[in-house]
Amino acid sequence: MAFISRYSNQKPVKQEELVNEKIRFKEVLVIGDDGEQIGVLPTRQAIELAYSKELDLVCVAPNGKPPVCKIIDFGKHRFEQQKKVREMKKNSKVVSLKETQLSVTIDTHDKNVKLKRTLKWLEEGDKVKIAIRFKGRQLAHIDLGEKILNDFVAECQEFCTVEKPAKMEGRTLTAILAPKKK
Template identity: 40%
Template sequence: MEVASNVNPPVAKIINYGKLKYEEKKKAQASKKKQHVVKIKEMRVRPRIDDHDLETKVSRGRKFIEDGCKLKVTLMFRGREMSRTDLGLDVLNRVIEMLSDIAEVEKHGELEGRRQTIVLTGK
């Protein structure tokens, strides 16, 4: 194997090629192990959700954020609920307020069809 090609005469070294390939593979695995893939967990809520149900969902969402995941909160409207989108905004604002100590809003989505989403990330 050529060690230094820019000197005159070029420097070469005799090596075990299998050992070299093994070490390169181990370095690649170690660098891949250090990479962190951010997962997005989704929490679906409705505009007429009860207080305790919302608290339960928010506590699960809190655990997701503490584990390093992003939290996508999807608000789903059905039927006549589309005429009262202000109720949905109130629910989303309550979720943001409950998680404001550990999370911040990354993306505040607008109404898409019958769904409205926000994405929360840890501070």
């Protein structure tokens, strides 16, 4: 990886593929185009063997002892790798963590509004962190906050699973809910 100044606006260069003449090892373990192991050969001889089959010598494990190279069509190999990356991106789903803040003195209507919004987030597939922040003398009544939080979680129960139960972290009582698997 090349050194990049923190003031430059260039992106880091992707590590180059070791193909044919770019392979600088003395000798390599060669795997043929049919997947059969040919053996340890000098690099020059392995490249000539690949050229004789009208294919490329690609280093697949440069850290091995000796480095492992395969005789394959490099263009096809690169296309397959790009295809795998695209497929992984397509199949991955980003789960975000939303937060609902309650208070010890919350009224019924306010709680219902926050409950509706929380249920909407859970249906969309997001995780929800429920937090109750205690201010001043409210810290003397943590049990009231736990009751409010447990009631709130109980009302969400059919749409979610409790990933992290209620826990006191500093002045905040938190719980994390995850959507139910369908």
